Each structure stands twice: as structure tokens, then as C-alpha cells.
Amino acid sequence: MKQFIAFIQKEFHHIFRDTWTMIILLVLPVLMLILFGYALSTEVKNVRVSIYDPSRDSMTEEIVRKLESSEYFTISGILDSPLEIEKEFQSDNSALVVVFSEDFSSTTLRGGAQIQLIADGSDPNTAVTMTNYATAIISGLLQEKTAAPPGRISHQINIITKLIYNPEMKSAYNFVPGVMGMVIMLICAMMTSISIAREKESGTMEILLVSPMKPLLIILSKAVPYFFLSCINLLTIILFAVFLLKVPIAGSIPALLTVSLIYIFVSLSIGLLISSVATSQVMALLLSGMALMMPAMYLSGMMFPIENMPLALQWVAQIIPAKWYIVAAKNIMIKGLGFSSIVRELAVLSLMALVLITVSLKRFKLRLE
Amino acid sequence: MLKYLIEKEFKQMKRNSFLPRMIIGFPLMVLLFLPLAANFEVKNINLEIIDHDHSLLSGKLIQKITASGYFILSDLTESYDDAMKSIELDRSDALLIIPSGFETRLLKENVADLNISANAVNGTKGALGTSYLSAIIRDFNTELSQASKGPDLFLPSPVEIIPRYRFNPYLRYPVFMVPALMVMLLTMICGFLPALNIVGEKEKGTLEQINVTPVGRFILILSKLIPYWIIGFVVLTLCFGIARVFYSLTPEGSLATIYLFASIFILGISGFGLVISNYGKTLQQAMFMMFFFIITFIFLSGLYTPVSSMEQWAQYFSLFVPLRYMIEVLRQVYLKGSHFSDLLVQLAALSGFALFFNAWAILSYRKSE
Numbered sequence: 001m002k003q004f005i006a007f008i009q010k011e012f013h014h015i016f017r018d019t020w021t022m023i024i025l026l027v028l029p030v031l032m033l034i035l036f037g038y039a040l041s042t043e044v045k046n047v048r049v050s051i052y053d054p055s056r057d058s059m060t061e062e063i064v065r066k067l068e069s070s071e072y073f074t075i076s077g078i079l080d081s082p083l084e085i086e087k088e089f090q091s092d093n094s095a096l097v098v099v100f101s102e103d104f105s106s107t108t109l110r111g112g113a114q115i116q117l118i119a120d121g122s123d124p125n126t127a128v129t130m131t132n133y134a135t136a137i138i139s140g141l142l143q144e145k146t147a148a149p150p151g152r153i154s155h156q157i158n159i160i161t162k163l164i165y166n167p168e169m170k171s172a173y174n175f176v177p178g179v180m181g182m183v184i185m186l187i188c189a190m191m192t193s194i195s196i197a198r199e200k201e202s203g204t205m206e207i208l209l210v211s212p213m214k215p216l217l218i219i220l221s222k223a224v225p226y227f228f229l230s231c232i233n234l235l236t237i238i239l240f241a242v243f244l245l246k247v248p249i250a251g252s253i254p255a256l257l258t259v260s261l262i263y264i265f266v267s268l269s270i271g272l273l274i275s276s277v278a279t280s281q282v283m284a285l286l287l288s289g290m291a292l293m294m295p296a297m298y299l300s301g302m303m304f305p306i307e308n309m310p311l312a313l314q315w316v317a318q319i320i321p322a323k324w325y326i327v328a329a330k331n332i333m334i335k336g337l338g339f340s341s342i343v344r345e346l347a348v349l350s351l352m353a354l355v356l357i358t359v360s361l362k363r364f365k366l367r368l369e
Numbered sequence: 370m371l372k373y374l375i376e377k378e379f380k381q382m383k384r385n386s387f388l389p390r391m392i393i394g395f396p397l398m399v400l401l402f403l404p405l406a407a408n409f410e411v412k413n414i415n416l417e418i419i420d421h422d423h424s425l426l427s428g429k430l431i432q433k434i435t436a437s438g439y440f441i442l443s444d445l446t447e448s449y450d451d452a453m454k455s456i457e458l459d460r461s462d463a464l465l466i467i468p469s470g471f472e473t474r475l476l477k478e479n480v481a482d483l484n485i486s487a488n489a490v491n492g493t494k495g496a497l498g499t500s501y502l503s504a505i506i507r508d509f510n511t512e513l514s515q516a517s518k519g520p521d522l523f524l525p526s527p528v529e530i531i532p533r534y535r536f537n538p539y540l541r542y543p544v545f546m547v548p549a550l551m552v553m554l555l556t557m558i559c560g561f562l563p564a565l566n567i568v569g570e571k572e573k574g575t576l577e578q579i580n581v582t583p584v585g586r587f588i589l590i591l592s593k594l595i596p597y598w599i600i601g602f603v604v605l606t607l608c609f610g611i612a613r614v615f616y617s618l619t620p621e622g623s624l625a626t627i628y629l630f631a632s633i634f635i636l637g638i639s640g641f642g643l644v645i646s647n648y649g650k651t652l653q654q655a656m657f658m659m660f661f662f663i664i665t666f667i668f669l670s671g672l673y674t675p676v677s678s679m680e681q682w683a684q685y686f687s688l689f690v691p692l693r694y695m696i697e698v699l700r701q702v703y704l705k706g707s708h709f710s711d712l713l714v715q716l717a718a719l720s721g722f723a724l725f726f727n728a729w730a731i732l733s734y735r736k737s738e
Contacts, residue, residue, distance in 0.1 A: 018650075018651070018654075020650065020654055021651070021653055021654050021657070024654065024657045024658065024661070025657070028657060028661050031661070032661070032664065032665070035665055035668065035669075035683075036668055038679075038680050038682075038683060039668060039669055039674075039679045039680060039683035039686075040668060040673070040674050040679075041674055041678045041679060041680075042409065042492075042493045042674050042678070043492070043493065043678050044675070044678060045677070045678055046677045046678070047677070048677075089535060089536070089705050090701065090705050090706065090707040090708065090711050091707065091711045092697065092701060092707070092711070108528055112529075113528045113529070114528065114529045114530075114531065115528060115529070115530045115531070116531050116532075116533055117530065117531065117532045117533065118533045118535055119532060119533065119534050119535065120535055120536060120705075121534030121535055121536050121537035121538060121540055122536045122537050122544065122545050122700055122704040122705065123545050123675065124409070124410060124534075124537060124540035124541070124542055124544075124545060125409040125410065126675055127534050127537075127540065128410075128540065129493075129497070131532035131534075132497075132500065135530050135532065136500070138528075138530060139528075139530060142528050155475055155479050155480075155510055155513050155514045156479060156480045156481075156510070157475065157480075157481055157482070157483055157506055157507075157509075157510045158480065158481070158482045158483070159482075159483050159484075159485060159503050159506055159507075160482060160483070160484045160485070161484075161485045161486075161487070161499050161503070162484070162485065162486040162487070163486075163487055163489035163492075163495050163496070163499070164456070164486050164487065164488055164489060165488060165489055165490050166489035166490055166492055166495065167489065169489055169492030169493075169495065169496060170492065171492060173489075173490055173492070174490055174491045174492060186660075190656070190657070190660070194652070194653045194656070195653075198651075198652075198653070279387075280385075280387075281569075281572075281652045281653075282385070282387070282388075282565055282569060282652065283387045285565065285652065285653075285656045286387070286391060286561070289561070289656060289660055290391075290395065290557060290561070293660075293664075294398075294399065294403065298402075298403050298406045298407060299406055303407070303673055304406055304407050304408055304409060305408070305409075305411075305491070305494070307413055308408040308409075308410055308412065308413070309405060309406050309408065310405050313402065313405055313406050327459070330490055331457075334490045335457060335490065337457060341457060341458075
């Protein structure tokens with residue numbers, strides 16, 4: 001035990017000696033959280049719209065004014081001919097072109113009036129959302145204009161809408177748990193994988209392994225300081241999320257801490273596994289940085305809904321630890337639930353930790369012989 | 370002199386068993402799998418309906434909703450608590466509550482209420498789900514009003530609002546993602562590898578041997594730059610092939626334009642990598658720095674979420690992100706067929722980055738110390 005503690009101390013010295021790396025390790029996660037918490041948003045606003053309006057009557061002008069006054073749209077140009085539409089898109093001047101039919105207001109009474117919303121469909125999400133908004137604004141205005149004369153009764157269904165968990169629809173509520181999952185995993189895995197690969201590359205690992213310490217303890221002693229650093233990272237991330245990004249922890253804090261600690265453990269074991277495979281630092285870095293970052297970003301449900309993916313990828317997503325952590329973090333932080341809601345996530349993550357650590361330790365022993 | 374140095378770089382790369390495989394394998398992996406996962410579309414909304422009314426009308430409404438294609442009826446229940454439970458467990462995304470007496474009130478008093486509750490942790494999904502549902506209900510209401518008035522009563526014919534989606538009429542997500550992912554690949558390969566290059570040689574001690582030769586720092590940086598430039602072209606060409614074969618995507622605009630912009634972009638991002646490599650003391654430091662910048666670049670570039678939806682300060686920030694311009698170029702040329710003259714701003718920005726970073730890389734390289 002004494003030896004073990006001495007080894008851990010040695011590892012701590014390694015980290016503290018390199019001030020720059022330490023600063024990077026501690027500041028990086030916070031910077032990333034702030035950046036993404038503020039910058040990421042799938043909301044659609046400030047869409048640049050241009051108008052082609054051959055009739056230019058009071059009705060079309062009112063529609064244009066109504067679009068302009070909404071927060072979603074800014075009018076970027078008035079076109080003189082439909083031939084200019086293509087050019088508008090190619091120069092990226094507008095993302096939406098509203099085309100009115102001729103003699104608009106007189107044809108609205110007779111029937112046959114038409115408004116085309118030509119959207120730049122290259123971004124499907126934005127395209128659908130902006131045509132939806134524009135349709136809602138325009139049809140709302142038209143309904144006012146062409147309302148049934150008073151006296152005639154029609155049915156009316158009042159729709160009362162409640163947005164639960166996130167009534168203000170803040171993007172941060174969705175992204176912050178995701179960013180936490182990604183940041184913790186990447187930092188932890190990268191830290192451990194590199195530090196062991198470095199000892200291997202410089203040959204010092206051999207020296208460690210011939211010492212009277214058991215290989216298991218040597219490896220663990222390397223993981224302990226990083227576990228400690230990761231816990232500090234976790235705390236700063238949570239503090240910044242709550243106090244700066246105003247993302248609440250509505251549920252049980254002990255539950256959040258428990259699942260986070262297990263998740264850190266899983267991430268550290270992934271680092272161990274990578275370093276047991278990698279023969280050089282560069283390879284360890286590329287494996288942990290790239291091969292891990294991609295799935296963590298794409299398949300964890302952080303950015304893209306898993307239920308939209310093809311079935312095969314949905315299966316792959318199930319083995320991504322970040323996926324389980326993000327679900328658990330959302331349940332606790334945003335939905336305000338407790339331990340009982342994350343039993344499955346806890347079980348899956350614990351199992352992953354167990355498997356990963358066993359496999360990576362087995363591989364280390366093999367290399368010894 | 371330069372020729373031999375470049376030859377040396379390629380030899381070093383070839384001797385590393387991992388790098389050449391990564392240069393081919395990574396683009397394949399990214400372009401084959403990620404576009405399938407990257408889908409923001411809001412579909413398959415699981416709707417739970419609590420029908421307290423059990424009337425002919427409520428039945429008709431439910432039928433209309435399920436026939437719309439947007440919603441999957443996850444459950445029909447009587448109890449609000451059960452329904453909330455199913456939202457907590459993510460089995461349902463939204464609830465529709467039909468109060469008892471819905472039919473009688475609507476037919477007798479012409480007014481009735483419906484309640485919608487939506488899980489808004491993911492704000493976009495919550496908002497779009499409720500807006501789809503409201504639209505269906507409004508439709509239902511109009512049909513009902515018209516039916517009750519009899520066919521002879523003529524309502525003013527509504528203005529036809531037609532959405533059209535240019536460049537991507539079927540709103541396929543890969544069309545949007547693939548060109549941008551090409552830029553991400555170029556960044557990862559032509560940015561990360563140079564960032565590890567000089568530090569790597571520093572750590573190994575091989576840089577010392579070059580430093581004692583009369584090779585100037587300009588030539589040295591150039592010899593580091595050119596191999597990545599060539600690799601970039603290989604990767605890009607490979608990407609075009611994959612896009613062609615697997616997504617039937619061919620550029621609308623000219624390939625020459627893309628290659629021209631790519632050549633400037635690669636110089637810029639490799640230069641940036643070399644700057645980091647010059648300042649890094651260890652591989653670990655360089656990797657973490659590069660990792661931080663690249664993730665930031667990726668998120669602020671508009672690859673996932675539109676730049677125009679970001680906070681104002683993030684939009685200013687994104688002006689300094691080279692990826693942003695290159696992604697604009699690729700999406701514009703690939704999807705919309707934009708011409709060189711539409712992209713002068715991007716040309717100026719990318720050239721600026723390339724000059725700035727490479728000048729910095731040359732100046733910050735120290736042969737002594």
C-alpha cells in the first residue's frame with residue numbers, strides 16, 4: 001500500500017510539473033462548455049428573405065411588413081424579375097424567396113391567388129422551419145383579412161399548449177448535458193491514453209514493470225491522479241452550467257454525482273484500453289481524439305436524435321457510454337427526477353466500466369510476458 | 370534541398386504503419402457512416418393521447434392525427450399520471466388531452482378546449498411537435514365547420530401557399546452534411562497531423578539534427594507544409610468519389626473552383642497546425658490545444674447549427690473561423706452551383722488565414738534555444 005501511494009504521488013508530480021498541460025486540462029472543459037452552451041442553437045432566426053412581388057398592392061405589402069416585423073425574418077432584397085431568384089441563392093444573399101402571384105389582392109377574392117415560398121433546401125432543417133414560420137405568419141394575416149362576416153358562427157377549438165421541462169425553450173437545456181458527456185469522456189480518455197503511451201514510447205514503462213509493484217497497481221496508480229483531475233473538471237463544469245448557463249439541477253444532486261463518477265471511470269478505462277493498443281503517443285492521440293470524438297459527437301444523441309438513425313446505427317449508439325450518461329444527466333438536471341429514474345443507465349455504465357477495465361488489464365498483462 | 374526534405378517527410382509517414390491507413394480509412398468511415406447519423410429532422414413524434422371524452426368526434430380527431438404521418442400513437446390512456454410517467458421515461462414526447470364533454474361542448478356551445486403538453490428538453494422538437502399537432506387540430510376544426518354549414522355555403526377560397534425546396538427537393542440530410550464533412554475531414558487530417566509533426570520531432574530529438582544543418586526556417590516549414598497539401602488533395606478526391614458513388618452527389622458548380630479554394634484552405638489550416646506545433650512542448654500539449662481549437666472551429670463553423678442562429682458574439686467569433694468559409698464554399702459550389710465570383714469574400718478570408726498562419730509558423734520557428 002505504501003508503494004502504491006508513493007507511485008500515485010509520483011504521477012501527481014508528473015502532472016503538476018507541467019503547468020501548461022495542467023492549465024489546459026482544467027480550463028479547456030469550462031471553455032468548451034461556455035462556448036457550446038451559448039453558441040449552439042438549432043433555432044431558426046434572422047433568415048434573409050427576398051421578395052418578388054409583381055402586383056405590389058396593399059395586401060402584399062402588408063404581408064411583407066408582417067414578415068419583416070417578425071424576429072425570424074429580415075428582408076434582404078426586392079427582386080425585379082424571377083430570373084434573379086437563382087442568383088440570390090448562388091450568392092447566398094437570401095435563404096428564402098417569397099413570390100406573389102400577379103394581381104394578388106383582386107385574385108384573393110375571386111380565388112387563385114398564390115404565394116410561393118422558395119426555400120434554399122440545402123439545409124433541410126432550416127428550410128422546413130422557415131417555410132413553416134412563414135406559412136403561419138402569412139395564413140394568420142390572411143385569416144384576419146378574410147374572416148367570416150360577423151353573425152355567422154363557426155366552431156372553435158382552443159388549444160392550450162404547455163411545454164414541460166423547458167418552457168422558455170432554451171437550447172442550453174438540451175446541449176449542456178450533451179456537452180458534459182462529450183467533454184468528460186474526451187478529456188479523461190485522452191489524458192490516460194497519452195500518459196501511458198508516453199511511458200511506453202520513452203521506455204520508462206519497462207522500468208516500472210520490473211519494479212516489485214504489481215502491474216495492476218502500476219496502472220491504477222496512473223489512473224488515480226487523472227480520476228482526481230476529472231473530478232475537479234466535473235465540479236467546475238457543473239458550477240458553470242448552473243451559475244453561468246443557468247441550466248438547473250432540478251433533480252437529485254447525489255444521483256448526478258454518482259452517475260458522473262461512474263461515467264468518469266468508464267472514460268478513464270477507455271483511455272487505458274486505447275493505451276494498451278497504441279504503440280506510440282501519436283497513435284494514442286489519434287485514436288482517442290478522432291476515433292472517439294466522432295462517435296461521441298454523432299452517435300450519443302447529443303446533437304442528432306438517435307431515433308432518426310438507421311437501425312444499425314441505433315444499435316451502435318447503444319454501446320456509446322456517452323449516450324447513457326446524457327440520458328441520465330438530462331433526466332436529473334432538466335426533468336428533475338431522482339435515482340429511480342436512472343437505474344438502467346447506472347447499471348449499463350457500471351457494466352461497461354467493469355468490462356473495459358477487465359479487458360484493458362488483461363491486455364496489459366499479456367504484453368508483460 | 371526542399372525536394373529531399375519532402376522526401377524525408379513522406380518516408381517518415383510511410384514508415385508509420387498507422388498514418389497511411391488512417392489517411393484512407395478515416396474519410397471512408399466519416400463519409401459512409403456519419404451522414405446517416407446526422408439527421409436533425411423532427412419526425413416520429415411519439416404522442417400519447419388521454420381521451421376522457423370517448424365520443425365519435427374524439428375518435429375522428431385521433432384518427433386524423435394518426436393518419437397525418439408525423440405522429441406515432443404511443444399509447445391511449447385514461448390517467449394523466451401514467452402519461453406523465455411515460456414522458457419521464459422518454460416513451461412519449463407529447464400528450465394530447467381531450468377533456469370529457471369535448472364533443473357536446475363543441476357542437477352545442479361551439480367552443481371546446483384541448484390540452485397539449487410537450488417534452489421541451491429538446492426545444493426544437495417540442496415546438497415543432499406542438500405546431501404540427503395544432504395545425505392538424507385547426508384543420509380538423511375547419512373541416513368540421515365546413516361540413517356543418519353544408520356544401521352550398523361558399524367560404525372565400527384560401528390563398529394557396531406553396532413551399533418549394535430548391536437544390537434539395539426531397540430534403541435529404543446527407544446532401545447537406547456530406548460537403549461540410551469533407552471540410553471537417555480536411556481539417557482533421559491536414560490540421561491535426563502537422564500539429565503533431567514538429568512537436569513529435571522535438572520529443573524524439575530528430576529536430577535537433579535538422580537544426581544544426583544550414584536549412585532555413587522558411588524551407589523547413591515549406592517542407593512540412595507541402596506533404597499535407599498533397600495529402601489534402603488525395604483526401605478531397607477520395608471524398609468526391611465516395612460522395613459520387615454512395616450519395617450520387619456530384620458538384621453543381623465547377624470542380625476547379627473547389628480545388629482552388631481547397632488548396633488555399635489546406636495551406637491555412639496546416640499552417641495553423643504548425644504554429645501550435647512550434648509552441649507545444651510535448652505532444653500532449655499540442656494535441657490538447659489543437660483539439661480545443663478544432664472542436665471550437667467545428668461547432669462555430671455552421672456545420673451543425675446555422676451561424677445566423679448563434680448569439681451575436683458567437684457570430685463575430687465565427688468570422689475568425691476558417692472552416693466557416695470553406696464550408697460555405699463547398700456547400701455553395703456543390704449544391705447550388707455558385708461561381709467563383711460569388712465567393713470573393715471567402716477567397717479573401719481564406720487567403721488571409723493562409724498568409725497569416727504560415728507567416729506566423731515561419732517566424733515562430735526557432736532553430737536555437
